[in-house]
Amino acid sequence: MNGELHGLKAVVTGGGSGIGLTTARLLAARGAEVAVLDLKPDAAQAPLRGYEADVAVDASVQATIRQVASDLRGIDILVNNAGVGAVGTVADNDDAEWQRVLGINVLGLVRTTRAALPYLRQSAHASIVNTCSIAATAGLPQRALYSASKGAVLSLTLAMAADHVREGIRVNCVNPGTADTPWVSRLLEQAEDPASERAALHARQPMGRLVSADEVAAAITYLASPAAASVTGTALAVDGGMQGLRLRPVGQ
Numbered sequence: 219m220n221g222e223l224h225g226l227k228a229v230v231t232g233g234g235s236g237i238g239l240t241t242a243r244l245l246a247a248r249g250a251e252v253a254v255l256d257l258k259p260d261a262a263q264a265p266l267r268g269y270e271a272d273v274a275v276d277a278s279v280q281a282t283i284r285q286v287a288s289d290l291r292g293i294d295i296l297v298n299n300a301g302v303g304a305v306g307t308v309a310d311n312d313d314a315e316w317q318r319v320l321g322i323n324v325l326g327l328v329r330t331t332r333a334a335l336p337y338l339r340q341s342a343h344a345s346i347v348n349t350c351s352i353a354a355t356a357g358l359p360q361r362a363l364y365s366a367s368k369g370a371v372l373s374l375t376l377a378m379a380a381d382h383v384r385e386g387i388r389v390n391c392v393n394p395g396t397a398d399t400p401w402v403s404r405l406l407e408q409a410e411d412p413a414s415e416r417a418a419l420h421a422r423q424p425m426g427r428l429v430s431a432d433e434v435a436a437a438i439t440y441l442a443s444p445a446a447a448s449v450t451g452t453a454l455a456v457d458g459g460m461q462g463l464r465l466r467p468v469g470q
Contacts, residue, residue, distance in 0.1 A: 232300030395457030
């Protein structure tokens with residue numbers, strides 16, 4: 219298993235922290251050469267290669283992907299992980315914030331994929347994995363804008379899988395539940411009662427705890443790997459049972 223990705227070239231966007239960095243490290247541990255794209259790629263230490271890039275700016279994406287493809291001598295795996303969060307109902311964010319979040323979470327994925335497609339088409343093992351969310355399939359309070367962006371990612375994943383399957387490019391996504399990441403930690407710090415809010419997030423997932431970055435990274439790596447050669451157009455939930463389970467309250 220440790221060498222299953224030997225010889226493959228991978229790109230991870232938003233790989234400077236959290237799920238992205240954990241995924242990049244796991245891909246490298248499995249044998250891939252890994253390029254990390256991030257606004258702050260400093261955490262991408264060897265054997266990872268860090269590249270400063272802004273997925274909200276097409277020129278930045280195009281130039282960086284060209285450089286990565288030259289440095290790595292191709293691209294086989296693209297992990298579209300870069301994204302930002304948003305809190306509030308549909309009334310709580312103005313047009314500028316909607317455009318900003320959709321421009322990163324949705325168009326950022328489009329820009330990176332568009333730039334990488336010429337190289338993926340040349341690969342004998344081409345795989346795209348998008349980081350989606352439970353917010354795409356479950357109605358969560360105070361997450362209107364974020365849910366809209368991730369719903370688009372889910373639909374894009376299916377459309378891209380259909381568009382590129384005959385080119386030999388697989389496209390899947392991972393739908394994490396609430397994960398123990400820096401973004402969630404920042405949200406908790408802003409709550410009136412962080413401990414109570416964390417307990418509520420744990421309780422919301424049937425397994426009774428947050429999803430770990432390692433667990434999400436393992437799912438992404440599986441979908442990116444030759445072990446998933448017949449898997450495309452799939453959304454893999456890593457959410458502690460949140461999407462599909464309906465448990466009775468404790469004591470009933």
